[in-house]
Amino acid sequence: MAFSWKLISKPPHDFFISLDVDSYFDKEHDPATIPENGFIRPVPLQDRDILVNIHFNGEVESPAFHIECDEPLEADEIEDANRSLARILGTELDLRPLYEQAAKDPVLSPLFSEGYGFKRISRANLFEDTINRIIIAQISHKPTAKKMVYGVRTEFGTALESKQGQIAAWPRPHKLMQADPVGLKKHGLSLRKGEYIVGFAHLLVSGEMTLENLEQLPPDEFYSTMLGVRGVGPTTAQDLMMFRNRPDASFPSNKTKDEEKGLRRWIILSYGGDPDHTSESEFSEMIRNWKGNEGIALEHLYLQYILNMKKKQHQQ
Numbered sequence: 001m002a003f004s005w006k007l008i009s010k011p012p013h014d015f016f017i018s019l020d021v022d023s024y025f026d027k028e029h030d031p032a033t034i035p036e037n038g039f040i041r042p043v044p045l046q047d048r049d050i051l052v053n054i055h056f057n058g059e060v061e062s063p064a065f066h067i068e069c070d071e072p073l074e075a076d077e078i079e080d081a082n083r084s085l086a087r088i089l090g091t092e093l094d095l096r097p098l099y100e101q102a103a104k105d106p107v108l109s110p111l112f113s114e115g116y117g118f119k120r121i122s123r124a125n126l127f128e129d130t131i132n133r134i135i136i137a138q139i140s141h142k143p144t145a146k147k148m149v150y151g152v153r154t155e156f157g158t159a160l161e162s163k164q165g166q167i168a169a170w171p172r173p174h175k176l177m178q179a180d181p182v183g184l185k186k187h188g189l190s191l192r193k194g195e196y197i198v199g200f201a202h203l204l205v206s207g208e209m210t211l212e213n214l215e216q217l218p219p220d221e222f223y224s225t226m227l228g229v230r231g232v233g234p235t236t237a238q239d240l241m242m243f244r245n246r247p248d249a250s251f252p253s254n255k256t257k258d259e260e261k262g263l264r265r266w267i268i269l270s271y272g273g274d275p276d277h278t279s280e281s282e283f284s285e286m287i288r289n290w291k292g293n294e295g296i297a298l299e300h301l302y303l304q305y306i307l308n309m310k311k312k313q314h315q316q
Contacts, residue, residue, distance in 0.1 A: 002068040005078055009091035013063035014117030015056040021306050024121035027150040028167050042160055042169035044124055045080045049169035051160040060117045087245045090119035098293035105289040107270050111300045120299045122243035126211050128170045129243050131197045134231045151187030177201035196231025219250035235262040242295045249295035
């Protein structure tokens, strides 16, 4: 008999919209089956990993998730699990301030109808998000990229039993730091990528960085800190900022040969500007309705991009 509890989310929240974004999910997931079968997810507790199945109640204005686990948990373990689940599902993110601020925004406002209640899905902590981003970087074939990530999980994460068979948990830093970067080639990683993920694990185990501190840093400081991690470039650092359990973010200029790159370029183009000749003050004016909710705002742009791509594919 499954052990279960409820996790409440701040409204509005329509979890089912996020199923359109394939990049939120891992090798073991089929988003099309999640509404009926649930969202199976390894969750790290303090000293062990568990497997949970997450069901959304479908009520956008009274959103809640029914969490099931095949093993009994103590009260403190449920509290521990809920911290990870809140980050994964975005239950603590409040969309209402952005909806109010950007009600007349020429770019964002039209997106709020189709994406009403949309929240990103992340992974349980920044370590999982970071090693995932490093591994999949510059891999155009997404199934291959997910297979590579899962290979690392299988070797260094705990094997958890489910009705669908074994599912590998994400590795803990102290396990991954023991990996030989050369040996990671069997999962498709280049030597450099192997060195990058093992190196990040070392930073955390040594205490030079902590996940708790990284989650709480102001956006600009988070960005500059993550740029100091080998294998994390400007765009990846900004991407990782989106998945923290907070709504804000920043998009520093990143020019190469006088050409703006990354998320800032995309934002400026969305507002009809010239990315290569937009001043800091002009950029700030463009996103004045995003203030304090920049991460949530950008994810709405990303959702619209995904939906447009799917419509084009359907028309072909």
